[in-house]
Amino acid sequence: MAVPFAWIAVAVILITSVGLLLARDWRWSITLLSIQYIAMFVLTLQHWPLGMASVKVVVGWMAAAILGMTRSGLSDENLAEENTWPRGRLFRIFAAVIVLIIVIGVTPSVDTIMADAGFAVTTGSLLLIGMGLLHLGITTHILRVTIGLMTILSGFEIIYSAVEGSVLVAALLAVITLGLALVGSYLLIASNSKETEPA
Amino acid sequence: MNAPTIWIVAPILFAILLLFITNQRALSILGGSFAIGLALIAQFVPIEAAMRVGAYSLKIDSSLTILGRVLIIPPTEGSLLALIYGAAALWFFGAEAAKSATRIVPFGLMITPLMVASIAVEPFLYAALFIEMAILIAVPLLTSIYTSPGRGVVRFLIYQTLAMPFILLAGWLLAGVEASPGDLALAAQSAAILGMGFAFLLAIFPLYNWVPLLMEETSPFIVGFLLWILPTITIIFGAGFLDRYSWLRSSPQLIIALRSAGLLMVVTGGLWAAFQNHLGRIMAYGAIAETGFSLLALSLDSRLGIPILFLLIPARALGLAVWSLSLTVIKENVETMRFAAAQGILRITPLAGAGMVLAALSTSAFPLLAGFPARLALWENLARVSISGALWMGIGIIGLLTSVFRSLAVISMAEEYTTWELRESPTQVFMLGLGMIGLFVLGLFPQTVQYFLSNLPAMFEHLGR
Numbered sequence: 001m002a003v004p005f006a007w008i009a010v011a012v013i014l015i016t017s018v019g020l021l022l023a024r025d026w027r028w029s030i031t032l033l034s035i036q037y038i039a040m041f042v043l044t045l046q047h048w049p050l051g052m053a054s055v056k057v058v059v060g061w062m063a064a065a066i067l068g069m070t071r072s073g074l075s076d077e078n079l080a081e082e083n084t085w086p087r088g089r090l091f092r093i094f095a096a097v098i099v100l101i102i103v104i105g106v107t108p109s110v111d112t113i114m115a116d117a118g119f120a121v122t123t124g125s126l127l128l129i130g131m132g133l134l135h136l137g138i139t140t141h142i143l144r145v146t147i148g149l150m151t152i153l154s155g156f157e158i159i160y161s162a163v164e165g166s167v168l169v170a171a172l173l174a175v176i177t178l179g180l181a182l183v184g185s186y187l188l189i190a191s192n193s194k195e196t197e198p199a
Numbered sequence: 200m201n202a203p204t205i206w207i208v209a210p211i212l213f214a215i216l217l218l219f220i221t222n223q224r225a226l227s228i229l230g231g232s233f234a235i236g237l238a239l240i241a242q243f244v245p246i247e248a249a250m251r252v253g254a255y256s257l258k259i260d261s262s263l264t265i266l267g268r269v270l271i272i273p274p275t276e277g278s279l280l281a282l283i284y285g286a287a288a289l290w291f292f293g294a295e296a297a298k299s300a301t302r303i304v305p306f307g308l309m310i311t312p313l314m315v316a317s318i319a320v321e322p323f324l325y326a327a328l329f330i331e332m333a334i335l336i337a338v339p340l341l342t343s344i345y346t347s348p349g350r351g352v353v354r355f356l357i358y359q360t361l362a363m364p365f366i367l368l369a370g371w372l373l374a375g376v377e378a379s380p381g382d383l384a385l386a387a388q389s390a391a392i393l394g395m396g397f398a399f400l401l402a403i404f405p406l407y408n409w410v411p412l413l414m415e416e417t418s419p420f421i422v423g424f425l426l427w428i429l430p431t432i433t434i435i436f437g438a439g440f441l442d443r444y445s446w447l448r449s450s451p452q453l454i455i456a457l458r459s460a461g462l463l464m465v466v467t468g469g470l471w472a473a474f475q476n477h478l479g480r481i482m483a484y485g486a487i488a489e490t491g492f493s494l495l496a497l498s499l500d501s502r503l504g505i506p507i508l509f510l511l512i513p514a515r516a517l518g519l520a521v522w523s524l525s526l527t528v529i530k531e532n533v534e535t536m537r538f539a540a541a542q543g544i545l546r547i548t549p550l551a552g553a554g555m556v557l558a559a560l561s562t563s564a565f566p567l568l569a570g571f572p573a574r575l576a577l578w579e580n581l582a583r584v585s586i587s588g589a590l591w592m593g594i595g596i597i598g599l600l601t602s603v604f605r606s607l608a609v610i611s612m613a614e615e616y617t618t619w620e621l622r623e624s625p626t627q628v629f630m631l632g633l634g635m636i637g638l639f640v641l642g643l644f645p646q647t648v649q650y651f652l653s654n655l656p657a658m659f660e661h662l663g664r
Contacts, residue, residue, distance in 0.1 A: 163371050
C-alpha cells in the first residue's frame with residue numbers, strides 16, 4: 001500500500017491513542033479502539049498480504065465488540081473511574097506529548113534495528129506502544145488496563161509484521177488478542193461483583 | 200500417533216471435558232490420574248522407537264506440523280515430561296484437599312500442556328506466544344467471576360503480557376546476531392531485550408510485586424501451582440536460549456547478569472520474608488528466592504549448573520505444593536493470614552502448621568529436607584567462583600530461616616490451657632502427611648529422583664556437556 005496512506009494511518013493512531021487517554025465514556029473508548037485497529041490494518045498492509053493483514057482488523061473489531069458488549073451489560077456505579085491522581089486532561093495531554101517527542105526521537109534508530117520497516121510503520125508502532133504504556137501507568141481500571149494492553153500489543157504486532165510473516169504467528173497473535181479481550185471481559189464482570197475475598 | 204498430540208493436544212481436550220464436572224473428588228481423581236498416566240507414558244514409552252503390543256506395532260512420532268511450523272518433543276525430553284506431569288498430578292490430587300479442584304484441575308490441565316508446547320515449538324522463540332496463552336488461562340484460575348479481582352491479578356496480567364513482545368523481538372534479533380556475530384551493538388541490544396523479557400516472565404526484582412499481592416488476594420494453592428509451573432518451564436526455555444546461541448553462552452557479562460539477578464532474588468526474597476507479618480506473603484518471597492536459586496544454578500559452569508538446576512525442580516514442586524496446601528488449610532480456619540489472626544493456629548491445624556514450617560525450611564536449605572541437597576551443591580559451587588556471591592546467598596538463606604522461625608513462633612503461640620482441636624479433614628491429613636514424608640524422603644535420599652533427572656541434560660545440545 002502507498003506510503004501516504006501509511007502516514008494517514010499514523011495520524012489516525014495519534015488521534016485515537018490520545019483520545020483513548022482522554023475519553024471518560026467507555027463508548028468513546030471502544031469506538032476509538034475500533035478505529036485504531038483500522039489504522040493498524042493499514043500499517044500491517046505495508047508488509048503483509050491483504051488476507052493476512054485483514055485478520056488484524058477483524059480480530060481487533062471482535063475484541064472491541066466483546067469488551068463493548070460486556071461493558072454495556074454492567075451497571076455504571078460499580079465500574080466508575082478511579083478518582084485518584086492523575087486524572088486531569090491537561091496532565092494526560094502533557095504526558096502524551098512527551099511520549100510523542102520520545103517516539104519521534106527514537107524512530108530512526110528503531111527503524112534501523114527493525115530491518116528498515118519503514119518510518120511510518122515504526123512511528124505508528126512506537127506511538128501505540130508508548131501510549132499503551134502510558135495508559136497502563138495511569139490507571140488500574142479493568143477496561144482501561146485491557147485497552148492499554150491491547151494498544152501495546154497492536155503496536156508490537158505492527159512492527160513485528162515487518163520481520164515475521166508466519167501464518168502460525170498471525171494465528172497465535174489473533175488468539176492472544178481475542179483471549180485478552182475475553183479475560184478483560186471476565187475481569188470486568190468480576191469487578192462488578194460486590195464480594196471480595198479476605199486477605 | 201505423535202508425542203505433541205499425546206502431551207499437548209489430548210490434555211487440553213480432556214481439560215475442556217473436565218470443565219463440565221463439578222464434583223471436587225471426581226475432578227481431583229480424574230485430573231490426577233490423567234496426569235500420572237501421561238507422566239508414566241513419558242517415562243516408560245520411548246518416543247521414535249517401534250514397540251510391539253500383541254499383534255500391533257506402535258510408534259510415537261516426535262513431531263506434529265501446524266500451519267507450517269512444528270511442535271517437536273524429542274526422545275530426550277521424556278523424563279522432563281514425566282517430571283512436569285508428575286508434579287502437576289501432585290497439585291491435582293491435592294486439589295480436593297484444598298477445595299479448589301473445580302478451578303485448578305481443568306485450568307491447570309490446560310496451562311500445563313501449553314507450557315509444554317512452549318518448549319516443544321519450532322522455531323523455539325514462538326514459545327512466548329504459548330506462555331502468553333497460559334497466562335491468559337491463568338486469570339480465570341486466579342479469580343472467581345463472583346469476587347472482585349484484586350490488584351495482584353491485574354499486575355500479573357500486565358507484567359506477564361509485557362514479556363511476550365520482548366521475547367519475540369529478542370528471538371528475531373538473536374537470529375540477526377547469529378548471522379553477523381561481529382555486530383556487538385546488535386548483540387548488546389538483543390541481550391538487553393531478552394533480559395527484559397525474562398525479567399517480566401520470571402518476576403525478577405523489582406518486577407515481582409504481583410507475587411505477594413496474589414498470595415494475599417487469592418487461594419494459596421492456586422498461586423502455588425502457578426509459582427511452580429511458570430518459572431520452572433520459563434527457566435528451561437531460557438536455558439534453551441543459552442544452548443542455542445554460543446555467543447550468549449560464552450558471554451561473561453551474561454554470567455554476571457544471571458548471578459546478580461539470582462542473588463538479588465535470593466537476598467531480597469529472604470530479607471523481605473524475614474520482615475513480613477503475613478503467612479502468605481512469606482511463601483511469596485520464598486518462591487521468589489526459589490527462582491533466584493534457579494538463576495544462580497544457570498550462572499554456574501553448565502556441567503555443574505544444569506544438573507543442579509534439574510535437582511531444584513522436584514524439591515521446588517513438592518515444597519510449594521505442601522506449603523500452599525498448608526496455607527490453604529490454615530486460611531480456611533482463620534480470618535486472615537496475618538500473624539495477629541493466625542496466632543496459635545497450630546492447635547487447630549497441627550498438620551498444616553507443620554507442613555508450612557517444613558516446606559519453608561526446605562526452601563531455606565534446612566538439612567534433611569528436600570531443598571537441602573540442591574542448595575548445598577549450589578552453595579558449594581558458587582563459593583568456588585565467587586565467595587562474595589556465596590556470602591550473599593547465605594544472607595538470603597538466613598532471612599528465609601528467620602521468617603520460618605517467626606512463623607513457627609506465631610502459630611504455636613496459643614493461650615495457656617488451650618486444648619487441641621483438630622479441624623483438618625481426613626483428605627487434608629492424608630495429603631499433608633504424604634507431602635511431609637516426601638520432603639524428608641527427597642532430603643534423606645536425593646538419589647531417588649536421579650532416575651528421572653540423570654538423562655535430563657541430554658535435552659540440551661551444548662549445556663551440561
